[in-house]
Amino acid sequence: MPGLLGPDEVRRVADAALNLPGADGVEVLFMHEWGGLTRFASSSIHQSTHREDTGLRIRVVKEGRIGVAASNDFSPEGALRTAESALEMANVVAPDPLFPGLAPPAPTPDPPAFDEATASTTPEQRADGVAELVAQCPEGFTAAGALETLASEVALANTEGQFCYAPSSQASVTTVVTGGDGGAGFAEVFASATKAFDPAAVGKRAADKAVASRSPRDLDPGRYTVVLEPSAVSTLVGFLAWIGFGGRSLFEGRSCFSGKEGEQVAAPIVSIYDDATADGTLGLPFDFEGVPRSRVDLIDRGVFETAVYDLRTAKQAGKRTTGHALPPPNPEGPFPLNLFMAPGDSSLEDMIASTERGVLVTRFHYTNVVHPVESTITGMTRDGTFLIENGEIAHPVKNFRFTQSIVEALKGTEMVGRDTELASEFFFSASRVPALKVSSFNFSGRSDH
Amino acid sequence: MLDVAKQAMQAARSAGADYADGRVVIDDEESITVRNQEMEGIDRSTSQGLGIRVLVNGYWGFAATARQEPEEIERTARLAVEIAKAASRLPMDPVVLSEVEPVTGTWHSPMQVDPFNVPLEEKVAMLMEATRRMQSIQGLAFGEGGIDLFRRRTFLATSEGTEIEQTTVQSGAGIEATALGDGEMQRRSFPNSFRGHVSAAGWEHILTLGLIEEAERIGTEAVELLSAEECPSEVTTLVLDSGQVELQIHESIGHPVELDRVLGMEEAYAGSSFVRPDDRGRLRYGSPLISITADASLPGGLGSFGWDDEGVPAQRVPIIVDGVFQNFISSRETASVIGQTSSGAMRADGWAHYPLIRMTNISIEPREGSLADIIGDTKDGVFLSTNTSWSIDDKRVNFQFGCEIAWRIEDGRLTTMYRNPNYTGITTEFWGSCDAVGGREDWTLWGTPNCGKGQPDQVARVGHGASPARFRNVQVGVRG
Numbered sequence: 061m062p063g064l065l066g067p068d069e070v071r072r073v074a075d076a077a078l079n080l081p082g083a084d085g086v087e088v089l090f091m092h093e094w095g096g097l098t099r100f101a102s103s104s105i106h107q108s109t110h111r112e113d114t115g116l117r118i119r120v121v122k123e124g125r126i127g128v129a130a131s132n133d134f135s136p137e138g139a140l141r142t143a144e145s146a147l148e149m150a151n152v153v154a155p156d157p158l159f160p161g162l163a164p165p166a167p168t169p170d171p172p173a174f175d176e177a178t179a180s181t182t183p184e185q186r187a188d189g190v191a192e193l194v195a196q197c198p199e200g201f202t203a204a205g206a207l208e209t210l211a212s213e214v215a216l217a218n219t220e221g222q223f224c225y226a227p228s229s230q231a232s233v234t235t236v237v238t239g240g241d242g243g244a245g246f247a248e249v250f251a252s253a254t255k256a257f258d259p260a261a262v263g264k265r266a267a268d269k270a271v272a273s274r275s276p277r278d279l280d281p282g283r284y285t286v287v288l289e290p291s292a293v294s295t296l297v298g299f300l301a302w303i304g305f306g307g308r309s310l311f312e313g314r315s316c317f318s319g320k321e322g323e324q325v326a327a328p329i330v331s332i333y334d335d336a337t338a339d340g341t342l343g344l345p346f347d348f349e350g351v352p353r354s355r356v357d358l359i360d361r362g363v364f365e366t367a368v369y370d371l372r373t374a375k376q377a378g379k380r381t382t383g384h385a386l387p388p389p390n391p392e393g394p395f396p397l398n399l400f401m402a403p404g405d406s407s408l409e410d411m412i413a414s415t416e417r418g419v420l421v422t423r424f425h426y427t428n429v430v431h432p433v434e435s436t437i438t439g440m441t442r443d444g445t446f447l448i449e450n451g452e453i454a455h456p457v458k459n460f461r462f463t464q465s466i467v468e469a470l471k472g473t474e475m476v477g478r479d480t481e482l483a484s485e486f487f488f489s490a491s492r493v494p495a496l497k498v499s500s501f502n503f504s505g506r507s508d509h
Numbered sequence: 510m511l512d513v514a515k516q517a518m519q520a521a522r523s524a525g526a527d528y529a530d531g532r533v534v535i536d537d538e539e540s541i542t543v544r545n546q547e548m549e550g551i552d553r554s555t556s557q558g559l560g561i562r563v564l565v566n567g568y569w570g571f572a573a574t575a576r577q578e579p580e581e582i583e584r585t586a587r588l589a590v591e592i593a594k595a596a597s598r599l600p601m602d603p604v605v606l607s608e609v610e611p612v613t614g615t616w617h618s619p620m621q622v623d624p625f626n627v628p629l630e631e632k633v634a635m636l637m638e639a640t641r642r643m644q645s646i647q648g649l650a651f652g653e654g655g656i657d658l659f660r661r662r663t664f665l666a667t668s669e670g671t672e673i674e675q676t677t678v679q680s681g682a683g684i685e686a687t688a689l690g691d692g693e694m695q696r697r698s699f700p701n702s703f704r705g706h707v708s709a710a711g712w713e714h715i716l717t718l719g720l721i722e723e724a725e726r727i728g729t730e731a732v733e734l735l736s737a738e739e740c741p742s743e744v745t746t747l748v749l750d751s752g753q754v755e756l757q758i759h760e761s762i763g764h765p766v767e768l769d770r771v772l773g774m775e776e777a778y779a780g781s782s783f784v785r786p787d788d789r790g791r792l793r794y795g796s797p798l799i800s801i802t803a804d805a806s807l808p809g810g811l812g813s814f815g816w817d818d819e820g821v822p823a824q825r826v827p828i829i830v831d832g833v834f835q836n837f838i839s840s841r842e843t844a845s846v847i848g849q850t851s852s853g854a855m856r857a858d859g860w861a862h863y864p865l866i867r868m869t870n871i872s873i874e875p876r877e878g879s880l881a882d883i884i885g886d887t888k889d890g891v892f893l894s895t896n897t898s899w900s901i902d903d904k905r906v907n908f909q910f911g912c913e914i915a916w917r918i919e920d921g922r923l924t925t926m927y928r929n930p931n932y933t934g935i936t937t938e939f940w941g942s943c944d945a946v947g948g949r950e951d952w953t954l955w956g957t958p959n960c961g962k963g964q965p966d967q968v969a970r971v972g973h974g975a976s977p978a979r980f981r982n983v984q985v986g987v988r989g
Contacts, residue, residue, distance in 0.1 A: 389550025
């Protein structure tokens, strides 16, 4: 099995690039990742993989001109070649008047615990986990999904003297159970170690929902009160990260929060923050230019406070970096990767019980932006959608298309769940969010299943 | 590098694989982005490694490594076999591979000028000039241009005797103008959105695009959109340009006819399909004007190759003929499930990934007339151009697309400009409502360079030939 290379080995290789002749500054971003993913469908393992890769992404500065090159040749010779390639590019471009300099030396928070057992999980152990999950399917139902174990180490070294290094481990299992007449249920768990999750519990949860969602009925599209489970909420929050919380889009006027600092943009019971260092997420203690990360309150009790910044966009906007740089060159600017929505005081059962007529949504599928400045997105429900009547789940319904402003949904949020889950989104990183009850949500169409 | 692939295959056989393939891939990429005559990013990347795929007692295993020392190759081969053996803990019908003739050969995508050898200064200068011309339009916030170059060298050796070397070079470029004001952001792209028009060709392709020549028009339209009317909400006649027909094909035909989706192998992630295995020759997918072909041999297509990553030769496969569904795109494993041979559609996103069924070049067959002819033949409706947004359900039934710009069609002429246009529909109803497909003169072989699928995530570059087309009774102008 592969193992950690460690900070000393990273320094040894990075030094070959940092000492590049002819450069004013050099930054080396190092990433080493390995892991296995056991993929299953129809309750059998059909694609099972393992991979290991080591990458160097090197940014070179010459008289304010920037070039970037990347390679997976992790050797001093490879690092030097990659740095030379970046310098070649820097030599032919115009200076960047907004270049803020490389990150200065600064201590970074302690990295999350690295779990050796997760990093060295065997194919047999992953297969056993899948078997435990699949065993939860009742007669006539099957499971599809993936159980993955990952390990990585990330480091950043630059000629300003900054060096930071963080190993991490991650385990996840996600499944969709289908069967009966149109029944489908979804569940997932992300954790920093395999010991923290129970594949059987994930399978049971998805299977129960699949059984409950058999024989869905037609329901007319329109505006409904909705109860959104955490997986659905993660879609709203993930898209806000893209079209709302980036510092560059904010000051350029492309964000749904442009010009709204200090304004009430959501119900007072809604707070959203980013914190890579908190428990309950899977984050790095520094960003991809070596700036320490810390908590940033984005929406506090419904008021939009700030976006996130990297060094360049902070200089542009007259702000301080919040430690949210992505790997260079990144024309899109900074982006929050470890979002939280603060919990409230309601249970999912409370939300359903308080709803006279509404729709319970397990999760959304293949969502995309309709109008970024209005934060309007469209997507589908899937894997368990139900009509609520008189405070109880009445019956499953066929999947809806929604076309809805995220900000309007957050303004209409009536209840916030007290339990949070780290929930994935198709296009974005996972967010830790609770369930929400929203007073009015626009289902603009429906499908046949 | 073919030697490394063979070593890997042989090591896997020695470790107990009944079938094995070793695939070495070297990926080189270059990307340049300019905005308002300033460099936003310029980078090059290279990645090299080895993937080993094995069958042991009918179960798959796959392991990949970036290192190629003999002991690492042997370790990775043993791991692939171990993974396959672990998969057998959950019993299933053993995988059977459909037959394919072993082949030895080399293939290179057509190219006149190697884009990686063109001086960076020339590339940057083209984008600088295009963005300068966009910036000359009063009221424009951003003019952006980008160039993307890809080169993939693949070396495949299988235990059935196939030994292949292939090189694919793909080049693309595009420009994008953004106007901002009064809570609106409007964008126009050329020749297409999402990094322009990518083709399996060299620098000569980029020179034909006309980025500089079209820059002012694109900038002007972006600014005009700020004050344009909202696209009305109505059921009407819809005319799409070929760039939007491209994505409509991709999402509502290309993905649903992938046989792995049909068999439930993608159920948990991207979803499955409304199309069933026994729909071949029976399902009316669209109107008689709709004929769709998967062709991996089209010059210039992002889905073109000599052989796929299983060594199956490039093929031309009828998918829909005169509106009736005929064939899936498939792999050796999935084709055998329905008693067929592979359509040759297995491709992996580099060395680190297991090959999946990916679209090749899935194209609509041209019929008659130009875009102008179709508009001229339309009494009332809307014309939508250039995709901005896409969404479709997990079985590929209900879709909604957004475009950058629209115009009213009145008595065969484009009149009022509309902003924020979109449309929604049900896949077979929508294709069934098509009553005009443009001819060869406006048929373009587009590239979709960002098709996502699989776990771990893989991105494929695929091709779609498309003509403009007209659809009746479509809901447009969906609002939140």
